[in-house]
Amino acid sequence: xxxxxxxxxxxxxxxxxxxxxxxxxxxxxxxxxxxxxxxxxxxxxxxxxxxxxxxxxxxxxxxxxxxxxxxxxxxxxxxxxxxxxxxxxxxxxxxxxxxxxxxxxxxxxxxxxxxxxxxxxxxxxxxxxxxxxxxxxxxxxxxxxxxxxxxxxxxxxxxxxxxxxxxxxxxxxxxxxxxxxxxxxxxxxxxxxxxxxxxxxxxxxxxxxxxxxxxxxxxxxxxxxxxxxxxxxxxxxxxxxxxxxxxxxxxxxxxxxxxxxxxxxxxxxxxxxxxxxxxxxxxxxxxxxxxxxxxxxxxxxxxxxxxxxxxxxxxxxxxxxxxxxxxxxxxxxx
Amino acid sequence: xxxxxxxxxxxxxxxxxxxxxxxxxxxxxxxxxxxxxxxxxxxxxxxxxxxxxxxxxxxxxxxxxxxxxxxxxxxxxxxxxxxxxxxxxxxxxxxxxxxxxxxxxxxxxxxxxxxxxxxxxxxxxxxxxxxxxxxxxxxxxxxxxxxxxxxxxxxxxxxxxxxxxxxxxxxxxxxxxxxxxxxxxxxxxxxxxxxxxxxxxxxxxxxxxxxxxxxxxxxxxxxxxxxxxxxxxxxxxxxxxxxxxxxxxxxxxxxxxxxxxxxxxxxxxxxxxxxxxxxxxxxxxxxxxxxxxxxxxxxxxxxxxxxxxxxxxxxxxxxxxxxxxxxxxxxxxx
DNA sequence: CTGTTAGCGCCTTCAT
DNA sequence: ATGAAGGCGCTAACAG
Numbered sequence: 001x002x003x004x005x006x007x008x009x010x011x012x013x014x015x016x017x018x019x020x021x022x023x024x025x026x027x028x029x030x031x032x033x034x035x036x037x038x039x040x041x042x043x044x045x046x047x048x049x050x051x052x053x054x055x056x057x058x059x060x061x062x063x064x065x066x067x068x069x070x071x072x073x074x075x076x077x078x079x080x081x082x083x084x085x086x087x088x089x090x091x092x093x094x095x096x097x098x099x100x101x102x103x104x105x106x107x108x109x110x111x112x113x114x115x116x117x118x119x120x121x122x123x124x125x126x127x128x129x130x131x132x133x134x135x136x137x138x139x140x141x142x143x144x145x146x147x148x149x150x151x152x153x154x155x156x157x158x159x160x161x162x163x164x165x166x167x168x169x170x171x172x173x174x175x176x177x178x179x180x181x182x183x184x185x186x187x188x189x190x191x192x193x194x195x196x197x198x199x200x201x202x203x204x205x206x207x208x209x210x211x212x213x214x215x216x217x218x219x220x221x222x223x224x225x226x227x228x229x230x231x232x233x234x235x236x237x238x239x240x241x242x243x244x245x246x247x248x249x250x251x252x253x254x255x256x257x258x259x260x261x262x263x264x265x266x267x268x269x270x271x272x273x274x275x276x277x278x279x280x281x282x283x284x285x286x287x288x289x290x291x292x293x294x295x296x297x298x299x300x301x302x303x304x305x306x307x308x309x310x311x312x313x314x315x316x317x318x319x320x321x322x323x324x325x326x327x328x329x330x331x332x333x334x
Numbered sequence: 335x336x337x338x339x340x341x342x343x344x345x346x347x348x349x350x351x352x353x354x355x356x357x358x359x360x361x362x363x364x365x366x367x368x369x370x371x372x373x374x375x376x377x378x379x380x381x382x383x384x385x386x387x388x389x390x391x392x393x394x395x396x397x398x399x400x401x402x403x404x405x406x407x408x409x410x411x412x413x414x415x416x417x418x419x420x421x422x423x424x425x426x427x428x429x430x431x432x433x434x435x436x437x438x439x440x441x442x443x444x445x446x447x448x449x450x451x452x453x454x455x456x457x458x459x460x461x462x463x464x465x466x467x468x469x470x471x472x473x474x475x476x477x478x479x480x481x482x483x484x485x486x487x488x489x490x491x492x493x494x495x496x497x498x499x500x501x502x503x504x505x506x507x508x509x510x511x512x513x514x515x516x517x518x519x520x521x522x523x524x525x526x527x528x529x530x531x532x533x534x535x536x537x538x539x540x541x542x543x544x545x546x547x548x549x550x551x552x553x554x555x556x557x558x559x560x561x562x563x564x565x566x567x568x569x570x571x572x573x574x575x576x577x578x579x580x581x582x583x584x585x586x587x588x589x590x591x592x593x594x595x596x597x598x599x600x601x602x603x604x605x606x607x608x609x610x611x612x613x614x615x616x617x618x619x620x621x622x623x624x625x626x627x628x629x630x631x632x633x634x635x636x637x638x639x640x641x642x643x644x645x646x647x648x649x650x651x652x653x654x655x656x657x658x659x660x661x662x663x664x665x666x667x668x
Numbered sequence: 669c670t671g672t673t674a675g676c677g678c679c680t681t682c683a684t
Numbered sequence: 685a686t687g688a689a690g691g692c693g694c695t696a697a698c699a700g
Contacts, residue, residue: 008677019687024679032685054452055398056677058389059692066432074421080414087408087435096449098400098432101421115430118388227620257620263597264622283617286561286591288598342693353671358695366669390693393676 007048016044027052058120063313067306068116069099070109070126072193076224076253078279078298079127082149085302086125095122095310104193110135117142123309125302128195129154145309149301151196152323158315161305161322165196168294168326169203170210172248172276175292175328177211181246181274184208185217187233187258188250189225197225197250200278204248217242225250230257235265238273246274246334252281252293259287259333274334284331292331300324341382350378361386392454397647401640402450403433404443404460406527410558410587412613412632413461416483419636420459429456429644438527444469451476457643459636462529463488479643483635485530486657492649495639495656499530502628502660503537504544506582506610509626509662511545515580515608518542519551521567521592522584523559531559531584534612538582551576559584564591569599572607580608580668586615586627593621593667608668618665626665634658 013020018037025031026041033041044050058064069086071079086097098119100112110132116124117138123145131139139146139157146158153164176184191198208214219237221229230253238244249255255277262269269275269289277284280295301324308322347354352371359365360375367375378384392398403420405413420431432453434446444466450458451472457479465473473480473491480492487498510518525532542548553571555563564587572578583589589611596603603609603623611618614629635658642656 009679010677020678021680021688022686025686028679034685037685051448051452053393053454053677055389055392055454056692057679059387059393059694060677060679062679062692064389074414074418077411077414080408080411080417083414084408084435094449096432096434096453098430100430101418114385115428118385119430120387120389227617231620256617260620260622283561283590286565286594288594343695344693354694355672355696356670359670362695368669371669387693390676391695393678394693394695396676396695 007050008053009050011048012041012044012050015048016040062120063122064120065093065095066116066119066121067095067097067310068113068119068121068124069097070102070112070116070124071099072102072104072127073224074101077281078296081298082127082302085299085304086306087302088299089303089306089310093310095306106130106132106135110138113138117144120144122313123147123306125149125305125309127151129156129160130195143314145313145315147305147309149305151199152321153199156319156321159305159308159320159322161301161308161324163296163301163324163326165199166203166206168278168296169200169205170207171203171326171328172200172278172294173204173207173210176246176248176274176276176334177208177213179246179274179334181334182213183216183243183245184213185219185237185242185244185247186215186250187218187230187237187247187254188220189229189254190223191220193224194250200250217244225253227253227257227260230254231261232257234258234261238267244273246270246276249275249277252277252279252284252291255291255293256281256284256287259289259291263288269333276334280327280329285329287333289332290329292334293329295327295329297324297326341384342387343384345382346375346378346384349382350374396454397456398454399427399429400450400453400455401429401431401644402447402453402455402458403431404436404446404450404458405433406436406438406461407558408435411615412630415632416461416636419633419638420640421636422633423637423640423644427644429640440464440466440469444472447472451478454478456647457481457640459483459639459643461485463490463494464529477648479647479649481639481643483639485533486655487533490653490655493639493642493654493656495635495642495658497630497635497658497660499533500537500540502612502630503534503539504541505537505660505662506534506612506628507538507541507544510580510582510608510610510668511542511547513580513608513668515668516547517550517577517579518547519553519571519576519578519581520549520584521552521564521571521581521588522554523563523588524557525554527558528584534584551578559587561587561591561594564588565595566591568592568595572601578607580604580610583609583611586611586613586618586625589625589627590615590618590621593623593625597622603667610665610668614661614663619663621667623666624663626668627663629661629663631658631660
């Protein structure tokens with residue numbers, strides 16, 4: 001043994017006195033192997049500290065243990081949480097997530113899909129249904145499993161896992177109106193990047209319309225959501241002077257900012273102004289009054305998605321949709 | 335052209351009327367190529383929509399465009415931010431990050447190092463200096479570049495990028511004592527998992543010792559840091575009755591929780607109680623009074639690390655250490 | 669500046 | 685239940 005150089009299948013085979021093929025079978029747990037043979041092989045494997053070369057395996061089998069994960073952003077805490085769920089679903093398997101970030105740019109997404117496909121991954125996971133035509137074609141043409149996460153309001157390529165954002169918006173409207181608020185305003189962020197926020201807005205308006213109401217004011221900031229911009233946006237909309245009893249925010253980041261403005265400006269919540277967010281972030285529940293919000297179960301979405309995708313290497317005839325639902329969190333701010 | 339099947343180098347070569355090798359050279363931008371030849375090759379590449387098979391490339395070159403990234407957690411926002419920095423450093427290159435999460439478990443880290451090395455990555459990035467012996471041996475034996483991030487207080491295997499947590503702790507002590515506080519308490523979380531928090535604690539104690547002071551109280555919660563546990567911990571330490579003028583928290587999560595307790599319990603900040611955190615999270619700056627804290631530049635750490643690691647495929651003779659420093663943020667809570 | 673020749677380490681297929 | 689042969693798609697020498 002010249003040691004030092006990394007051991008290959010051949011080394012293990014020699015040491016265990018079997019063919020490479022048998023070693024390969026043991027590793028992949030495929031085909032029947034005599035218990036005694038398996039024992040010898042395993043012994044040889046850890047005697048040598050053998051670790052299979054994934055590149056060679058992928059090349060030979062034209063498929064890899066990689067799961068490509070494409071996220072719009074890492075700044076928004078919900079995506080790391082989605083990633084956590086994906087990780088949890090991958091735990092105990094040999095799959096490794098390879099990740100990319102689009103910054104909400106569909107061209108970048110297409111680019112990422114292309115480079116991820118170059119690894120012949122077992123699955124590609126992305127968010128939403130918006131893709132460039134080329135991206136969609138590449139995904140459809142490749143035979144990898146495709147998960148489109150967060151949203152379920154359209155027909156997916158292969159599998160969608162998420163919740164109805166329109167439904168969540170309606171639920172927010174229902175919650176607020178049932179609590180007796182009728183002068184309701186909306187404070188949100190950029191819809192171009194965040195289509196799901198827009199869907200919730202539409203649901204909110206529909207829900208209000210159902211009971212003969214409409215938004216009394218709305219304010220949208222440019223750029224992504226953040227605590228700071230939520231704080232500023234609420235200050236701005238209140239400064240406009242419209243009479244407002246409750247504010248529905250595009251998400252918890254914005255809502256927490258709004259709440260902090262109320263604290264700083266001594267606006268009684270919810271008596272003078274009720275606040276409601278979306279997502280159910282931890283920070284919202286740590287506020288002096290826990291935030292009324294809607295729990296979108298990001299972790300479950302990610303976990304369910306990988307588990308479902310990896311169950312079978314092939315797509316079904318019909319795309320599947322898994323609704324992970326949402327839960328109203330009453331809180332104390334609305 | 336039988337279309338449908340994914341094109342390979344051979345297809346491109348045939349179409350461009352050159353050898354496979356030439357195509358390979360064009361793709362990797364290696365060796366001199368006649369402008370005319372390069373044009374033809376590129377034309378053929380996008381005529382066919384050719385995407386190189388990464389597995390084949392890795393196998394042949396025994397090195398891949400993968401950067402293995404091992405994070406202790408995704409729940410703590412600082413690690414997604416570190417990942418953002420890593421991403422930023424990778425932007426515009428063909429490298430792809432493959433990520434793993436240890437949940438602060440060194441055995442899991444070792445396991446991840448092993449499976450990531452199976453991909454023959456260009457570099458492996460992990461956090462801190464604590465690894466199992468086996469893990470350290472694997473990293474040292476492999477010739478991949480190794481980045482150990484966040485901390486710089488020990489000798490790295492290859493490259494360390496981060497800040498001195500002991501120094502940051504001392505800086506917190508200095509800040510608080512200079513502001514005239516002398517009855518200082520500490521509220522923190524689990525040190526076993528978070529060694530850097532422990533290092534800051536030690537620095538804090540040293541810094542106080544330098545001016546003849548010592549902590550008047552301390553409280554540590556089990557488990558990871560969170561806003562909720564910070565809130566509860568501050569409530570607990572105040573209930574104990576010791577006279578306290580200022581509290582140094584193990585990080586901003588805990589400190590924000592503490593601040594929220596003060597808001598809820600109507601404790602005037604900083605007049606009755608001063609608060610200081612660590613990290614410089616956005617949420618701390620959105621509070622009614624911006625949190626006094628220490629900015630640890632996670633994004634820069636990640637970005638600098640990959641940029642430095644990928645500059646050269648080989649390790650230097652001596653390990654390198656890059657200090658990204660920290661910045662006191664005065665805020666208004668201390 | 670370009671082509672030829674050998675693998676890289678594993679998996680698949682077909683035998684036995 | 686195991687082995688032998690061939691090839692996956694690319695890159696690394698070495699020629700020329």
